[in-house]
Amino acid sequence: MIVEFENTLNTPDAVRAFLKRLLDDALADAVLTAFASPHSPLPMPTLMIDSQLLDRAVPLAPAAPLNTARMAARVLSKDIGKRIAVVLRPCEIRALIEMEKLSQCTLDPAILISMDCFGRMENDRYLELAATQDDPESAFYATPDLQEAVCPSCRACLRFIPENVDVTLCLAGQSDKKGVTLVSGSLKGEKVLKKLGGTSTDLPLGRQADIDRIMARRQTHREEMTTGAAARMADMAVFQQTIANCLNCYNCRVACPVCYCKECVFVTDVFAHRPEILMGRAMKKGAVKIPTDTTMFHLTRMAHIAHACVGCGQCSSVCPSSIPVADLFITVSEKVQEHYGYIPGQDPQRPWPFLVVETDKQVE
Amino acid sequence: MATREPKIIALVCNWCTYTAADLAGTSRLIYPANVRMVRFMCTGMIDVKYIIKAFLEGADGVFVGGCHPGDCHYINGNVKAERRISGLQVLLEQFGIDPKRFTLKWIGASEGPEFQRNMQEFTRTIAELGPQIESDMMIL
Structure with missing residues (x-):
């Protein structure tokens, strides 16, 4: 199921609105997502119950001070009868799935949400950006140059489209559009989207082209990286x-x-x-x-x-x-x-x- | 240094290869003194770190000897070892360690002569490959 959501808001706001709806409509009991505290712009994984606080959440911020899968695994270490929506990058979703295989967590109570990932910046680079921009999140998606300033492993990542998630936030091909396109990847996700009641739609038109463009660039970076690394351990x-x-x-x-x-x-x-x-x-x-x-x-x-x-x-x-x-x-x-x-x-x-x-x- | 005798570490299973070595001994079969044996209760308990450690400490070759598939004293430890070790071979190759320096063989408890032959062959292979790394230069 593909749904267009809040097409009057810009994309990060639409994502925040989506997460708020999850709490307001009792589709989830809590949301785990990146949240910039009043003390620093660097977003930390935060478990949120109060939907008002989600105004300060930055689920799309190009920063990840730690692999949030580890934090998600703590919240999900056992099923306490609460449904937890977790917003993770594709690599973090992969890690969480591996951790479930190792009995470190259970994904039954989780609603896995992920996005087309443009990468994360190193912390100091993100703080620099946040010092000069009021809205680093939007600035990042609007500026291709900034998207090149992500960390080396992200530049070489070929698996930036989420797999095995309940809901995907489509960001590729979204740059000049408002709102966000949500795609369900499971029955659980489809139920959520149905209750949300957005307008049914198709995938964003430019999405595949955008994915191909990013993939081609990343393949080049990956070859450079692996050749360089192989020489460092020959x-x-x-x-x-x-x-x-x-x-x-x-x-x-x-x-x-x-x-x-x-x-x-x-x-x-x-x-x-x-x-x-x-x-x-x-x-x-x-x-x-x-x-x-x-x-x-x-x-x-x-x-x-x-x-x-x-x-x-x-x-x-x-x-x-x-x-x-x-x-x-x-x-x-x-x-x-x-x-x-x-x-x-x-x-x-x-x-x-x-x-x-x-x-x-x-x-x- | 290039002509030094090869050093070989053999990590062997208590129930088969070690017993085969014992049999080789009591049968007065001679095998190269380059081989230093370490006895494990099962090849399935050989963590990759023991093999890595052997190489880093200056071993030129590592031999792992376990029970034939189906004969494992602990049901399937040997098969698990094979799976784990095959991955380590792929890994070490990328660090310039020739996969030939590192082998897993099945030698049953009654196969004394087989044990002798394997040790002779492996020692010859390693001698031909020459010393692995000068561990003196290693930071470790």
């Missing part, structure tokens, strides 16, 4: 240079939505080496760098979750040493995902490849 010696400034802060692990272990081995006693171990290692090579196991950390993290990498780029954004972690991850995961024939977030029914036992082999 062998162990080069890889040492790439990660030489790593502080072992593990921010990349904390920010990663699919690196979900509550007790990561790297923060346990296994890697809290006793002095005799450190002395032993120093004796072996004449010296030992502390913190230890930097290469080990990066390789192991890749080996553990490259098949599930959704390409959100948060790992790069949070790195204090500006290591292009996401470039490396996206490049490696492309190959690993191809090997397993597994595309994260694509099929909610498909288990993680490590968990699939080829039964014919078992009885061979």
Whole structure:
């Protein structure tokens, strides 16, 4: 079902109006979306019950200080009988689907809403924009130049159209139009749109052309990125240079939505080496760098979750040493995902490849 | 350094490959001393980090030995290991580690001579490939 909504308002306002209607008409009990607090323009994921407060929500702001899937998974960690509408980027939807497979959340009470994603800016870049623009959200969609200022992983993202969502907010092909076109992707979404009662319509005319245009540009960026990243890890010696400034802060692990272990081995006693171990290692090579196991950390993290990498780029954004972690991850995961024939977030029914036992082999 | 003896780490399953190694020993079958064996209860419990660690600490090759499919003491640990390890091979290849340095073989408990042959072959392969990385230059 395709519905045109509030075609007198500009697009971000129409989206806000849509979210307000969800609360006002009791189609959802709460909305989780990006909200700029009175203290900073940087939007934070916020669980909202009061529809008045949604005036300050910025669901389309080109900023995401963290992968909201992790926050959504907290709200959805169990079904408490409340219907929660969550507004996420396509990469965050993919992450949330992966997290559900890992029993980190349940999507039964969720109404998943996502948009054609033009990318997110790094926090400092967005704050700069917000300092000069009263309405950074609208400015971003009106200015193609700004859309090029998104972070590297977004520039190279080919999966910017939402999959497996209940409602899609069509933004591609929307730039010169008012209102927003809503598309349902499930029965749940269709019910919501029916109750909302907008005028039934077709997809925006220029949408496919706009998608193709963005896709072509991003494909170029992606090739550049993966070629560059592959050269940065062509062998162990080069890889040492790439990660030489790593502080072992593990921010990349904390920010990663699919690196979900509550007790990561790297923060346990296994890697809290006793002095005799450190002395032993120093004796072996004449010296030992502390913190230890930097290469080990990066390789192991890749080996553990490259098949599930959704390409959100948060790992790069949070790195204090500006290591292009996401470039490396996206490049490696492309190959690993191809090997397993597994595309994260694509099929909610498909288990993680490590968990699939080829039964014919078992009885061979 | 280029001519140093290859270092090989063998991660083997307690129920089959390790027992096969035992059999090879009691049968007085000789296999290269380059192989250092680590015994696991099942190949299914070999986390990828053990293999990565072996390479980073200067191993030139890693051999994983498990039960034939269908013979796993824990039903299907070996099949899980195969699946996980195949992905690691794809990953390590991108870091310049030749997939040939890293192999998974099924060796049953009664296959002492098979164990010997595998060790000889793998050691030869690794010797031909030469040393992997000078771990001295690694930041680790």
